[in-house]
Amino acid sequence: MTSESLSGSTRSRRKGDKRERTRAKLLEAARAVIHEKGHEHSSLEEIAERAGMTTGAIYGNFKSRDDLFIALGQTYWPSIRPHVKPGASFAEAMRAIADATIAIIPERRAAAVGRLTGLAYALQSESMRKQVEKVTAESYAFGEEWLRSVIRAEELPLPAGQLVRVLHSLIEGLVFQRLLTPALIPDRVIRAAFAALAKRD
Helix, strand or coil: CCHHHHHHHHHHHHHHHHHHHHHHHHHHHHHHHHHHHCCCCCCHHHHHHHHCCCHHHHHCCCCCHHHHHHHHHHHHCCCCCCCCCCCECHHHHHHHHHHHHHHHHHHHHCCHHHHHHHHHHHHHCHHHHHHHHHHHHHHHHHHHHHHHHHECHHHCCCCHHHHHHHHHHHHHHHHHHHHHCCCCCCHHHHHHHHHHHHCCC
16 A cells, blocks of 8 residues: 555545534534424524534535434434344344343433424424435334344244334333333333233244
């Protein structure tokens, strides 16, 4: 490798780092403005000003206002990270997902209000709802492939495409209800819910 290619690689990395820092700063500014004013009343101009940037910086990183809001949700609502070995039984996978759901609750607690206000906004904005649907469909496709990669096909009680939707709905519902009424949704209830999916007649 030549010194020129090393220099080019360093410049490219620095440019990438700067872009990531700009994006992170804009997301943090958007989060703060939305917290104060709500999604409907948060303008790109206000977000850019809070970040100490111009609206051009926003459009250089996000396609639209809705795209910025989607990125905000993806950044601050952490995904669960189950540890499942390839070839695991369905029951083993459900135990791992239950454990991962319980483990993510403290992280999600800090972002729960923002998540709910974002969902409420999406219910009232057709363009935002379509964006959410698109991103969720992409997430389901990824989840479907993951299920097929770690669980034997004969172990699945539903087609993978249906199962990933059931699991997502179950996880989101359990997490929000746990945050709202923690005494009513202890760990054992969460584990029992996933264990029930693994039961066979």
